[in-house]
Amino acid sequence: MIKYSISGWKIMVSVFLMALLTVPLASAEKKIFHGTGEYTMSDYETPEVAKQRAIAYAKQRAAEQAGVYVETYSRMNNMQITEDKVGVLVNSAMLIIEQNTEMQQLPTGDVRIVGKITAEIDTDTIKERNSNQDIDMLRMKEMYTYLSVENKKDEKEIARLKNEIKEMKSKELSTKDLQIEVKVKEQFFLANQKLNEASTLYYKNEYDNSMKIVNDVLRLNPKNEWGYVLRGDLFEKNKEYNKAINDYTNAINIDPESGAALSAYLGRGVLCYRKGEYDKVIMDFSRVLSMMPINNYSRELVFYVYCVRADLYYDRGEYEKAIDDYTKAIDINNKDAEVFKCRAVAYFAKEEYDKALDDYTKSITVNNKYAASYIGRAHIYNCKGEYDNAIKDCEQFIKYKGESSIKMDVPYTLLGIAYFGKIDYERAITYLEKAIEINPNNKAAKEVLEIVSKK
CATH class of the missing domain: 1.25.40.10 (Tetratricopeptide repeat domain)
Structure with missing residues (x-):
């Protein structure tokens, strides 16, 4: 599953937007x-x-x-x-x-x-x-x-x-x-x-x-x-x-080395992405990154290309390459909450939990309303036994969820686990049952609920 939002990037590179500037006609x-x-x-x-x-x-x-x-x-x-x-x-x-x-x-x-x-x-x-x-x-x-x-x-x-x-x-x-x-x-x-x-x-x-x-x-x-x-x-x-x-x-x-070829690699990479031909996307975007200097014109584009290639590396299980690309993207723009979150996910996949926790915190520092990072950090806090911090982060997620694609059964599951860890079984059961009500296929919530119910 792609983790970095590609919608903004696709708008940039697959079509050349004509963003009209609204000015009074009399000023022309x-x-x-x-x-x-x-x-x-x-x-x-x-x-x-x-x-x-x-x-x-x-x-x-x-x-x-x-x-x-x-x-x-x-x-x-x-x-x-x-x-x-x-x-x-x-x-x-x-x-x-x-x-x-x-x-x-x-x-x-x-x-x-x-x-x-x-x-x-x-x-x-x-x-x-x-x-x-x-x-x-x-x-x-x-x-x-x-x-x-x-x-x-x-x-x-x-x-x-x-x-x-x-x-x-x-x-x-x-x-x-x-x-x-x-x-x-x-x-x-x-x-x-x-x-x-x-x-x-x-x-x-x-x-x-x-x-x-x-x-x-x-x-x-x-x-x-x-x-x-x-x-x-x-x-x-x-x-x-x-x-x-x-x-x-x-x-x-x-x-293959011309400015036209650079634009062609970019355009072809976008279309291969749409077709789900991700190996070809990686090849074309790698050419783009090797040919394109970072300047005022290209900075934002290079940032997005690194992010998307990192996502594709992650999906292939090449976590080190994904982390390297996310890091290069961060070097270009360290004011993007999502890319810190994505690198945190990659660190978590490598079981480097402290680094993942640090990146989730950086993501929240950049944007304290970025809900997805609260959920990621809450999960790590639960793993570390820091249940009060996990509960606070779940509450922050619920507060800022907005249009996040993460469903509400996820924070309720994490809250259930946190309260179970705090030996507050009544609250644990309440949240776990809410999670299952929202998503009857939530296997984790069912397993924890079964354990809690025996206490």
Whole structure:
């Protein structure tokens, strides 16, 4: 049985929540940015792709202006935004409202394409994106970093190919193979532009439109690992889990060490958990933990992954590994009552009762209303013969039970045992009978009641 609540973690990693920040409509402010980009097209290039390159350069110019604005706005409004987060916010929040291109014939025979865009960012969108879960920001940061690197690489490769073609032409040599390579580069460039568009639609919850475009991405470039990750996310949204797992696996197979693979291991691990394939979960989450640095983006996610892997180790009877993972989780966040309780359970399974008692106490210190730890500690107190402490903890459990999944027959059984230990047989019988009334299958209560009844 899984002991650490996985519900919060599943929400974090299986879906990328868009936590909307409620603000008065009157507070929204829209800021307009203009960008101009140029691209020189040779006669062997595709005009539509060349236009997209000019527009891409124009977007870069507008994004630079928007980045300055977002940075200034965040400081004025006391928003904690790091430099790398500014880029993520701009890329995900900037909306293109107008774009056009014009072509100018050059004396060399080439064509200069001038792209112009008008874009806007509104402050509500900045706040909304900034309020996203850290895992959302981590995913967006990794993808936009990938796109930035690929675009720079593409720019250098196209420049190299153009120079080589020019040199080959001057020698009257065939440039057919090089021109084919240019066409391939064009496809990859278009794939990345569409990936950016599909990602933006995904974070706007326009999943059907995002799916159409990401299919184009993979048609243009079947080796685009982020395309597979995004489509895996979309399949997950549609509850097509086997298709999602297949796409996550495709992303991993392309480059097992990439940022896309990290996201794919995480997504695949979540879905394997849903399918009850826990050995696969451990394998995928182990990869996540080996690849993911602990920083402001990932801290909470790493905490939950350690907790869930610890639960799975516990269920396999690998208590030492479970304790090690719970300890690593505590090193990240020592303000979580549940993880101390979970480590206490693992220590108890190893019969290290003093350590278990200490962890139950730490759990209660973190949250004195955390009912489950009172029950665990009461059980140990009974084992140690500290019956008054056991009774107090059972009473605290009853006081704070709330929505705890532990049924009331458990504290009544422990109270019955405690009063039996105190030789108060009448109260012992009363509580044990209550426990059996609630749960007729409570074997422990029946056995103790049989003994007490003979006194």
